[in-house]
Structure formats: structure tokens, C-alpha cells
Amino acid sequence: MKLIHELYRKCGRRLLDYLTARTGSRVDAKELAQETWSRMQGIADPEQIDNPEGYLFAVADNLFTNYAHARGRSRAALDVDQPAAQELLVVQESFDKEIDAAAYGKDLHEALRRLPLRQHDAVVLKYWYDLRYEEIAATMGVSINTVKKFLKQGTRNMRSRLLSPRAGMRLL
Numbered sequence: 013m014k015l016i017h018e019l020y021r022k023c024g025r026r027l028l029d030y031l032t033a034r035t036g037s038r039v040d041a042k043e044l045a046q047e048t049w050s051r052m053q054g055i056a057d058p059e060q061i062d063n064p065e066g067y068l069f070a071v072a073d074n075l076f077t078n079y080a081h082a083r084g085r086s087r088a089a090l091d092v093d094q095p096a097a098q099e100l101l102v103v104q105e106s107f108d109k110e111i112d113a114a115a116y117g118k119d120l121h122e123a124l125r126r127l128p129l130r131q132h133d134a135v136v137l138k139y140w141y142d143l144r145y146e147e148i149a150a151t152m153g154v155s156i157n158t159v160k161k162f163l164k165q166g167t168r169n170m171r172s173r174l175l176s177p178r179a180g181m182r183l184l
Contacts, residue, residue: 015058020049023065026141027072030151033136034076044079048072066153073153123173131166134159 027048031041048071052058061067124132130152137148138159148159 013053013058015064016049016052016055019052019064019068023068026147026151027068029141030069030137031072031076033140034133035079040079044072044075047075051075063150063153065150069151070153119174120170123170126173127166127169130154131162131169134162135166135170138163 024045028038028041028045031044031048032038035041035044048068051071052068055061058064124135127135133152134148137143137151143151145156145159149156152159152162154162
């Protein structure tokens with residue numbers, strides 16, 4: 013039980029922020045976080061878990077998947093027009109050179125929304141929450157190299173969507 017309490021102190025806020033970003037609702041995020049912690053406390057021998065932080069976020073991710081399916085959507089999208097979401101948004105420096113974020117905010121949001129789920133999560137955790145590779149890897153339950161791969165693919169996919177002739181984008 014001591015491991016779970018230490019994990020809560022270390023990851024409680026980050027878990028709630030992560031679920032808020034995924035669900036788009038602080039209330040729903042709190043419910044999912046509570047269920048996540050409840051399931052973690054139900055583990056007979058948590059000391060046997062090799063990566064408790066990764067396991068925690070895997071449980072949360074599975075609960076989110078159930079939540080999303082119950083609500084008829086496969087992923088949560090941040091509503092960038094809401095004031096709370098505006099505080100979380102930070103534009104990556106390299107994107108800042110390629111697009112005018114104020115003019116193309118909708119296109120940026122749409123490009124992010126269209127990413128495959130794992131790329132989406134990696135990009136949000138890196139550029140919205142400013143997490144390090146190690147933290148993202150632990151959060152997603154993957155290796156650091158996999159995080160780098162998701163980020164490279166995600167930023168490449170977003171860049172190609174934002175700069176495609178169909179999107180009407182141009183290099184600045």
C-alpha cells in the first residue's frame with residue numbers, strides 16, 4: 013500500500029491533468045482517476061509491478077477507452093476555444109516558424125485531432141504538458157525510443173496536413 017501512496021504523491025496531479033486532456037472534462041477526469049486509483053489499490057502485490065507509473069497510466073488509458081466507447085467516440089479532443097484549454101495550449105517552436113498560430117489555430121487543432129491515438133498522446137504530453145521523454149515513456153508505458161518515434165511521426169503528420177494544398181496552408 014505504501015507504493016500506491018508514493019505513486020499517488022508523485023503522479024496524482026499528472027494523472028488528473030492527463031485524463032482531463034483526454035476527456036475534455038475535469039469532472040469525468042476525476043471519476044476516471046478515482047477508478048484508476050481504486051483499481052491500483054486492489055492489486056494484491058503492487059511491489060511486483062516493474063513499472064508502477066507506466067502501469068498506472070495503462071490502467072487509466074484502458075478506463076478512458078471504455079469511457080470513450082460508452083460515449084460513442086474513439087478519442088477525446090481538446091476544445092481549443094474553451095478558456096481552460098487555452099491555458100494548456102503551447103505552440104511548438106518549430107511550428108511557430110511555419111504557421112501563424114492565431115490564424116491557423118483551427119487547422120492545428122484539426123491536424124492534432126486526426127493523428128493516430130498514440131501519436132496524439134505523445135504530442136500532447138510533449139508540447140502541451142512539456143513532459144520529458146522519460147516522463148512520456150512512463151506515462152504511456154512505452155520505451156523512450158518509441159516516444160521519439162511517435163513524436164517524429166506525429167509532428168511530421170501534422171506538418172504535412174497543415175502545409176498541404178488542401179489545407180490552404182503556406183510556409184511563413
